[in-house]
Amino acid sequence: MTHDSTPLILPATASSPLAPPPLRPATGLLGAAAVIVFYFLMQLVFGQIFAAVARMLLGLNLDDAHAVGQAVRAPDILLGMVVCTLLAASAVTLGLIVWRWRPWLTSGASAGLGFNRPELRFLAMGLLAGIVLPFVGGALTQFLAGKHEVTQAVSELADGASVGMRVLLLPIVVMVGPLVEEALFRGALLSSLRGRFSVATSIAASALVFGAVHLPDLDWAWYAVPNLTLIGVACAWLRVRTGSIWPSFAAHAMNNALASVAWFVAAN
Template sequence: MPHDLSPASTPLDTSPSPPRFPARAPGTIETALTILAYFALQAGFGGAFGGTSQFIARTFPNAVPDQPDRLIVVVILTLLCAAGVVVTWIVRRWAAKTVDGGAGGLGFTAPSGRYVAIGTALGILAPLLGGLLTQFLAGDHDVSQTVTDIADRAHVGMRVALLPVVVVVGPLVEELLFRGALLSVLRTRLGDNWAIAISAIVFGAVHLPDLDWLWYAVPNLILVGVFCAWLRVRSGSIWPGFVAHAANNALAAAGWFMAT
């Protein structure tokens, strides 16, 4: 007796599916906590590495470099560790938004050569204009940063070792924080113009401790923040702002060697 043949059933796919990340933009509270965490991590790692440096110096006084050079090592390790933790967290937390160049994304998109050139020009212009502005506001007062004070007293080789951290690592993590996550939050809630202004002010204000709380040095950093945020909005990419930030820091770091 013939039997009807039932159609062959499709085998079940039991292979593990790739992880799916929520396509969500950075949130206000998360972004604020992430920025605070970056500076808290700097304090924590700085204290740990600084204490270790002092212990080694007391235990083996003839086997370690002088204090300015040891401080350079502490600064390098501190910034590398803090930046590594924060960048990893942001990229994993908002993975689906990293390559989004829109208002709610982090902007890890390929920039056009035009905006890279503009970013380079603004990065060179920012310290010139900012220096004049700071000089006008500060009058006869001296303005310096903690890293600059340390570098000025260190050996040339240690200054060279510090350069990649100041010119590449620092701008990268700060662009990701302020022109990536923070600007994204502000753009989706307040629009581009307010987002540029507020993110630049926050960027300048958080550097006050490193400036020994000298307020008249902050407008210079606000100007850098405006340039970088404008580049992020207009180009749809975080990289032109990074180029501007790196060029600004490179010109500032050049003073370490001129002082020698």
């Protein structure tokens, strides 16, 4: 009886550190669309939950609809609900992304989500884009809007809230929001598009979706969408050019930071 001395070679798995990066996209178009819808659905769900908690903590008579409405619409209370809602929705969505697509997270290839370390020069490129974009996009929006005023729901809330609550909202708008949106639009969505279309088509399509989903927050002001689409194009290009999602996150975060300066200027 003879024994084969050939060593046993086990196939690489997605969980193995020696496994090659997956060649297929992290998700298809349907999966990418589903996780984007999931994020905004979680905002609705957690918004209702925290509104109920606020009513309970304030000891409001739920039968008095007018009193409840007036109290919950108080700027600081409403802004606190927004902060809690965005934190909860972002945490759940990011958790889902990590759980569902862990093997693709740190891959910088077209199929991956791009959470890999970039070169410092690429981060600087993203920050520079984030400084330029608000001025270019703002001028474009004002040109298209004409005499119409352009505001966002979050900005209107911040304008009526105390400085302390604005400070509390700032890291959500500058850090948390851009992180989850980059994971969704320049991660899952862009990856799924690049598996089917050219780079240019994928960048354009992901940017258009990014602009369109913000319409409700803009009170359906279509003339603000080109600005958001421009930001989406820049961030998607950075993701493709650098092989990492962090430069696009830097651009997105800087853009939001500059847009948030008006909250504190108005407070003085």
